[in-house]
Amino acid sequence: xxxxxxxxxxxxxxxxxxxxxxxxxxxxEGTMTRLDYAAIVALTVVLVVAFWIWGA
Amino acid sequence: MxxxxxxxxxxxxxADKNVVAYREAAERxxxxxxxxxxxxxxxxxxxxxxxxxxxxxxxxxxxxxxxFVGPKEGIAAIIIGNIVGVVLTALATxxxxxxxxxxxxxxxxxxxxxxxxRLVYVLAVVVLTMGWLAVLAMMFGRSIDGxxxxxxxxxxxxxxxxxxxxxxxxxxVTWFVVxxxxxxxxxxxMVISPALVILMGVMLYLILxxxxxxxxxxxxxxxxxxxxxxxxxxxxVEVNLAAGFSWWPYIGNLARLTKNERTAFWPNILGIFGAxxxxxxxGLLAAVALGESDPTIWMTKIAGPAVGVIALLFVAFxxxxxxxxxxxxxxxxxxxxxxxxxxxxxxxxxxxxxxxxPLGLVVFYPQMYDGFxxxxxxxxxxxxxxxxxxxxxxxxxxxxKLDMRKLHAPQENGAYRxxxxxNPIGLIALAIGFGVYVWIFNPQTLASVSVFKFVTASxxxxxxxxxxxxxxxxxxxxxxxxxxxxxx
Numbered sequence: 001x002x003x004x005x006x007x008x009x010x011x012x013x014x015x016x017x018x019x020x021x022x023x024x025x026x027x028x029e030g031t032m033t034r035l036d037y038a039a040i041v042a043l044t045v046v047l048v049v050a051f052w053i054w055g056a
Numbered sequence: 057m058x059x060x061x062x063x064x065x066x067x068x069x070x071a072d073k074n075v076v077a078y079r080e081a082a083e084r085x086x087x088x089x090x091x092x093x094x095x096x097x098x099x100x101x102x103x104x105x106x107x108x109x110x111x112x113x114x115x116x117x118x119x120x121x122x123x124f125v126g127p128k129e130g131i132a133a134i135i136i137g138n139i140v141g142v143v144l145t146a147l148a149t150x151x152x153x154x155x156x157x158x159x160x161x162x163x164x165x166x167x168x169x170x171x172x173x174r175l176v177y178v179l180a181v182v183v184l185t186m187g188w189l190a191v192l193a194m195m196f197g198r199s200i201d202g203x204x205x206x207x208x209x210x211x212x213x214x215x216x217x218x219x220x221x222x223x224x225x226x227x228x229v230t231w232f233v234v235x236x237x238x239x240x241x242x243x244x245x246m247v248i249s250p251a252l253v254i255l256m257g258v259m260l261y262l263i264l265x266x267x268x269x270x271x272x273x274x275x276x277x278x279x280x281x282x283x284x285x286x287x288x289x290x291x292x293v294e295v296n297l298a299a300g301f302s303w304w305p306y307i308g309n310l311a312r313l314t315k316n317e318r319t320a321f322w323p324n325i326l327g328i329f330g331a332x333x334x335x336x337x338x339g340l341l342a343a344v345a346l347g348e349s350d351p352t353i354w355m356t357k358i359a360g361p362a363v364g365v366i367a368l369l370f371v372a373f374x375x376x377x378x379x380x381x382x383x384x385x386x387x388x389x390x391x392x393x394x395x396x397x398x399x400x401x402x403x404x405x406x407x408x409x410x411x412x413x414p415l416g417l418v419v420f421y422p423q424m425y426d427g428f429x430x431x432x433x434x435x436x437x438x439x440x441x442x443x444x445x446x447x448x449x450x451x452x453x454x455x456x457k458l459d460m461r462k463l464h465a466p467q468e469n470g471a472y473r474x475x476x477x478x479n480p481i482g483l484i485a486l487a488i489g490f491g492v493y494v495w496i497f498n499p500q501t502l503a504s505v506s507v508f509k510f511v512t513a514s515x516x517x518x519x520x521x522x523x524x525x526x527x528x529x530x531x532x533x534x535x536x537x538x539x540x541x542x543x544x
Contacts (some may be wrong), residue, residue: 013079015087016461019156022091023457029091029318032151040143043325047139055132056289 085159085392089312094157096314101364105327107249110256111378112195113188114431117299118339119349120429125279125293128273130340131291139325140334141300144522145439148446149308152458154320160308161393162463166539167449167525168486170467171477176486177393180438181305184503185386186410187431189227190417193376194425197223197418198352199372206361206368210410212353215422219281223418228377231411235385235404255370256338262359263338275344281502286318290509294497295429297514298436299336303328304443306385318467319524339447351427363484379387383407407434433463435497440514445482453529453541459515461472462540479539481528 021027082089095103121130152163164173198212203213213219262271280288307328311320339351346354351371356364387407391399398406417424424431450456462471467538474480497504497513502511533539 006076007074008081012087013461014083015090016459016464018089018090019460023336026304027168028155028317030318031155032321036318036321040321040325040406042379044139044143048136051135056286 062124063295066134068131071401082157083313084096084388085162085309087464089157091157091316094313096319098318098319101267101310101314101319101321102327105307105323105495106331106380108306108310109328109330109332110249110252112252113369113378114332114335115191115339115342115351116191116195116428117130117295117464118336118341119343119354120295121336121350122340122343122347123293124288124295125285126273126275127278127344129277129285129289130292130344131337133289134296134336134340135332137293137296137298137420138300138336139330141436141440142295142303142324142329142332143300144443145301145304145341146162146307146311146318146321146328147449148406148443149304150311150320150324150492151317151456152446152450153308153312154314154317155456156458157312157390158458158463159312163308163458163466164446165286165460165463165472166454166502167445167479168482169474169477170470170474170480171248172479172483174393174482175478176442177389180390180435180442181386182410184302184305184435184439185382186292186413187417187435188440189230189379189414190421192379193226193414193418193432194422195352196226196372196375196379197221198350198425199368199375202352203365203368203372204358206356206364209280212356214350214352217315220418220422223422226376226379227411227414227418230376231381231407233376233380234384235407237479244291251370251376256335259342259355259358260338262363263341267345271389272341272345278347278349284509287509290496290512291502292510294436294508294514295433296336297440297469297512298429298432299332301328301436301439301443301514302432304439308381309389311384325413325436354462372391377461383410386410401537430499433497436514437490437493437499437517438486440493440518441486441521444489444518444520447518447524448485448522448526448528449482452526453506455542459540474538481533481538482525484528485521488524489517492520493517 069155072120078087079093080088081146092137115350118130121133125133126291140294144232144262149160152158153160156163161177163175164176168176169190191535198214200222201214204210204218231479277288280293282288307324311324314320342351342354342358344356348354352368355367355371358364358367387403387410401409419527428430450458452489459471467473468475493513493516495505529539533541
């Protein structure tokens with residue numbers, strides 16, 4: 001393996017570790033919560049039902 | 057300066073170069089982008105999405121809707137189809153790429169295996185992009201043909217020699233621009249998108265100055281295929297579901313550039329759904345008001361030759377920008393999933409090889425343009441199933457956890473080798489989803505079974521593919537040690 005390949009493997013390892021550390025410490029920022037999922041389901045249902053009644 | 061200092065300075069310089077090189081490699085998709093490296097906040101991503109969505113294809117899709125149903129039903133179909141399609145596609149792709157900064161087709165190794173992902177890429181991205189390149193080139197060609205006819209008072213010939221020559225030139229110029237790299241593409245994007253918004257506003261103003269909104273809502277469809285109005289309406293919904301699902305190959309890799317998962321997801325609703333729906337509605341209203349579904353024809357009728365020439369020139373230019381965007385994105389992805397021999401093909405050469413089929417379609421199948429919604433609906437047979445599998449795998453089988461180390465490690469003996477690099481379960485689910493779609497609704501003939509009128513075809517295809525993937529993975533994958541799924 002060349003020194004470039006070793007360097008790149010090290011970099012991949014570093015980046016994977018960043019995410020492993022975040023996962024282990026539950027330090028995710030800006031994740032989708034139950035509220036987000038409820039909101040998108042509600043928005044979709046409201047739009048579908050409202051426009052179905054109006055236009056279909 | 058001592059030898060030690062010189063060596064230290066040289067090491068720091070090399071380290072800096074490595075930092076830049078590694079970040080660029082991550083942006084290309086070779087590694088996950090770190091949280092500190094993400095570029096886009098909420099409004100920046102919304103703007104980028106809107107710029108992508110407000111393209112001439114929105115006018116084309118809107119015009120196609122006008123063939124099946126009148127404006128009132130058409131607006132309903134556009135909203136219903138696009139919101140369901142965009143939400144399911146965004147859930148399947150942007151949540152995982154937004155959380156981990158991972159390239160979409162690298163993440164897909166966990167669903168289809170490293171070789172299965174290559175197959176999916178060819179089917180979903182390469183075929184789709186080649187089709188869109190051909191359609192947009194034909195639209196460019198028709199714009200130029202229409203422009204010439206307006207200028208010299210002659211007759212337009214939408215499938216004639218002028219269209220064909222212009223369309224071929226469009227593909228060749230696009231190849232040339234993309235071969236130079238992304239800088240010129242970024243410049244065109246900054247100009248074209250705001251200008252398309254202005255064009256949309258002008259078109260809407262011109263239409264509403266001749267017809268009140270109430271009058272527009274009562275206009276009939278241009279060419280409904282069936283006597284059954286409800287069936288025509290569901291087909292219009294299906295065309296828009298297809299439009300929503302057609303973002304599957306693209307939005308994941310845009311979302312990985314955003315600051316976090318929530319920023320990766322919500323702007324798709326404003327940008328992709330909102331802007332595309334608006335563009336389609338303008339296309340729909342113009343088509344039914346002017347009696348012509350093809351934007352390159354109704355633009356010549358809307359306000360006389362002078363406005364028509366400017367609008368057509370603009371549409372032609374906007375089409376080339378869209379072509380450059382999708383060609384660039386597709387080839388970057390192809391080099392990512394491709395084998396070493398694919399990666400060794402020089403950039404300009406691989407771009408040109410990619411353009412051969414679109415060139416062939418322009419020359420030998422120009423009628424594809426008028427039935428382009430058939431092509432769009434065929435792609436939904438695949439994309440809806442892919443979205444279902446993605447949601448089942450990421451949310452329900454993996455509990456929203458991906459392993460960056462294993463996804464980027466050598467794959468041949470890795471966690472996602474499955475059977476020779478193919479996940480049979482994912483591919484079976486994909487085939488079943490595709491089959492369910494075509495059984496419920498045949499995109500080629502528009503024939504359907506009775507259940508289509510109640511549930512469409514994309515929604516069952518998505519649900520069935522996702523359910524099959526979930527059940528078979530639970531039953532068989534863990535026992536065979538496939539896919540590194542969490543236990544229980």
